[in-house]
Amino acid sequence: MSETGATAGRQNSTTQHAPRSGTAESDTQSPSTVERTLKQLRGNPLVVLLVAAAASIAIIAALFMWASSPEYRVLYSNLNEADGGRIIAELDSRGVPYQFSEGGQALLIPGGQVHTLRLQLAEQGLPRGGNLGFELMENQAFGISQFAEQVNFQRGLEGELSRSIESLGPVDKVRVHLSMAKPSVFIRDREPAKASVVLTMLPGRVLGEGQVSAIVHMVSSSVPELAPEDVTIVDQNGRLLSSTAAQGNDLDGSQLAYIAEVERSYQRRIENILSPILGNDNVRAQVAAQIDFSRREQTSERYAPNQAPNESAVRSRQLSLSFDGEDPLATGIPGALSNTPPGVAPALINQPDADEEGADVPENALQNLRQEDVVNYEVDRSIEHIQHRLGQVERLSAAVVVNFRQVVNDEGEVEQAPLSPEEVAQLERLVQQAMGFSQARGDQVEVVNTPFARVDDSTSDIVWWQQPETLSIASTLGRYLLVALATLLLYLLILRPLIKRYTQPPVMAAAMPGSTFSASVGGEEDEQENEASASGENEDTYSNKPKRRRKTSLYEHNLNDLREMAQEDPRMVAMIIRSWMNTNE
Numbered sequence: 168m169s170e171t172g173a174t175a176g177r178q179n180s181t182t183q184h185a186p187r188s189g190t191a192e193s194d195t196q197s198p199s200t201v202e203r204t205l206k207q208l209r210g211n212p213l214v215v216l217l218v219a220a221a222a223s224i225a226i227i228a229a230l231f232m233w234a235s236s237p238e239y240r241v242l243y244s245n246l247n248e249a250d251g252g253r254i255i256a257e258l259d260s261r262g263v264p265y266q267f268s269e270g271g272q273a274l275l276i277p278g279g280q281v282h283t284l285r286l287q288l289a290e291q292g293l294p295r296g297g298n299l300g301f302e303l304m305e306n307q308a309f310g311i312s313q314f315a316e317q318v319n320f321q322r323g324l325e326g327e328l329s330r331s332i333e334s335l336g337p338v339d340k341v342r343v344h345l346s347m348a349k350p351s352v353f354i355r356d357r358e359p360a361k362a363s364v365v366l367t368m369l370p371g372r373v374l375g376e377g378q379v380s381a382i383v384h385m386v387s388s389s390v391p392e393l394a395p396e397d398v399t400i401v402d403q404n405g406r407l408l409s410s411t412a413a414q415g416n417d418l419d420g421s422q423l424a425y426i427a428e429v430e431r432s433y434q435r436r437i438e439n440i441l442s443p444i445l446g447n448d449n450v451r452a453q454v455a456a457q458i459d460f461s462r463r464e465q466t467s468e469r470y471a472p473n474q475a476p477n478e479s480a481v482r483s484r485q486l487s488l489s490f491d492g493e494d495p496l497a498t499g500i501p502g503a504l505s506n507t508p509p510g511v512a513p514a515l516i517n518q519p520d521a522d523e524e525g526a527d528v529p530e531n532a533l534q535n536l537r538q539e540d541v542v543n544y545e546v547d548r549s550i551e552h553i554q555h556r557l558g559q560v561e562r563l564s565a566a567v568v569v570n571f572r573q574v575v576n577d578e579g580e581v582e583q584a585p586l587s588p589e590e591v592a593q594l595e596r597l598v599q600q601a602m603g604f605s606q607a608r609g610d611q612v613e614v615v616n617t618p619f620a621r622v623d624d625s626t627s628d629i630v631w632w633q634q635p636e637t638l639s640i641a642s643t644l645g646r647y648l649l650v651a652l653a654t655l656l657l658y659l660l661i662l663r664p665l666i667k668r669y670t671q672p673p674v675m676a677a678a679m680p681g682s683t684f685s686a687s688v689g690g691e692e693d694e695q696e697n698e699a700s701a702s703g704e705n706e707d708t709y710s711n712k713p714k715r716r717r718k719t720s721l722y723e724h725n726l727n728d729l730r731e732m733a734q735e736d737p738r739m740v741a742m743i744i745r746s747w748m749n750t751n752e
Contacts, residue, residue: 216665223657230653234646237277239266242284243294244273250294257288300326321345328389332364332382337372341365348392360393362386367403377421379408422460425558429456436601437567441594449570449619454602457562465553480545487539563610567598570619586616668739 242265243254254274258265263284266275276284288294301323307316329341341364348360364386368374374382379400387395400409433454441450569591571583586594595614604610631637733740 219661219665223654223662226657227650227654230650234650237279239268239275240278240281241268242274242276242281246272246274246294254288254293257291257293258284300330317347321347324390328364328386331385332366335374335378335382337368337374337378338366339369340367343386345390347390359397360390361397362390362393362399364398364400365403366400366408374402374408377424380421383409422458422558426456426458429458429560430454433563433565433602437565437598440597440601441567441569444594445569451568452598453566455564456560457564459555459559459561460557461555462557463555465551465555467549467551467553469549469551481542482545483543485539485541487541488537490536560608562608563602563604565598565602565610565612567594567612567614568619569594569614569616571616583618591616 243250246254251274255265258276261284263276263280267273268275303319303323303326307319325343325345328343328345332338332341332343344363344365346361349356349358351357364382366374382400383395383398386398387393398409399407401407430453433456434452437452437454438450441452569586571585573581574584576582591614595612598604598612598614599610602610602612604612632641
């Protein structure tokens, strides 16, 4: 009976749909081909499954490309339009991907190619920068005026100085303004050269005093007749950077660095001489140095006492001798008679003493004789010119802390014990010898013996999972784990339910009257009945009633299951019925 019912059901469905098809062919308002195609695609469960699979594959591929995409880093920033166009054209010719960030001010490329491309672009002169150097002087027009030539030279010099200053690490952009010197034959009309430098620093970067002083001296050395005090340096915030260097009242960066180096040198001396005795971790030393950076020159002139006459040097000698007598000097007209000398005066030793009585004084004796002898000796004089050394150490102060000594007591435990006063005094003498102690200079040394506080090394070390290398590896692995998790969720939440829904056989078909499943069940039961009758079993009418009851109960059971499934998932029931309708059509 079940087979007959199923056949009748199929005939009825055929009979019902036959006129419908004929009507559709004759109907002028039949749906178009596109609508019929869409209807068939919506009715086919494989289409939904294929679309979901394609979407899942696309999402997985996008996530994998995102995870494996290279990390972009800054190639150049703050490029002008001309340099940016040249660099982008060069990157396109090389096939290098690039991106823009920071509002188009920075050019990003894959991190592994940054250094290589910078060197290759630098070989081609990129980026050229907005400052023009001495290339302005290469293509000058013939017959250019002297004023225009001087202006081009000044522009070229400003551009070269800007490029040199931009090569410093903390500097981003530079503008240099020069006022060239104006010579004149009159000193009062001469005007010295002056320079102004405007610096634009990188974010978070500053210039030290030593770097500012270096820029000042570099600019002053590049421009003729430009003194360092005539160079002004200003940053992008309008803060004057060259005030300290121009005034010269305070210590600059180089002097502070020299003081720190001197102190470190003395500190290393002290620790190196005490470490072999006490251990590296048992000595701490600090040295304070007072350095004199003043420039002084001293000149002294000293005179020694007079020496003995026979040992002294004669500087000058003057001898004067004069005498008067009765003989007149030669007078008259020049000639033989007038040139005749007067009588020869007798020697004084042969003349008698005028004081003796009865002595006759000759008539031609001298009446007056005067003799002067002046001798000048050299006076001892010592001139000393002293130029004091710049950066001379005026005073040193050293503080040394020594840890207690570790000893083993009678119980075998390690404990700390202080050093004896003799040992502390010996260490103090060693420190004085190591630092070049000078009592006249006013140096001071203090050695203190005290226990050191224990430092837990485990807290000072960085935990392994906080190290940068570990964080970088974890970030890379996290990307791929995220892709794997997204793939698993797509499979469990989308693909698996769709595959399970559209690949399993319809369960409700077993409960539908006249269906193939019912026919098969009925056929199996008939076969069982035939086998039972063929085996010679005697069955009466009363024994056939339980079989009919079992068939009825099975039908009711399937019908109840069908109702429950229709209430739980009506959408699936509608899709199954739609598939039956499409099959019958």
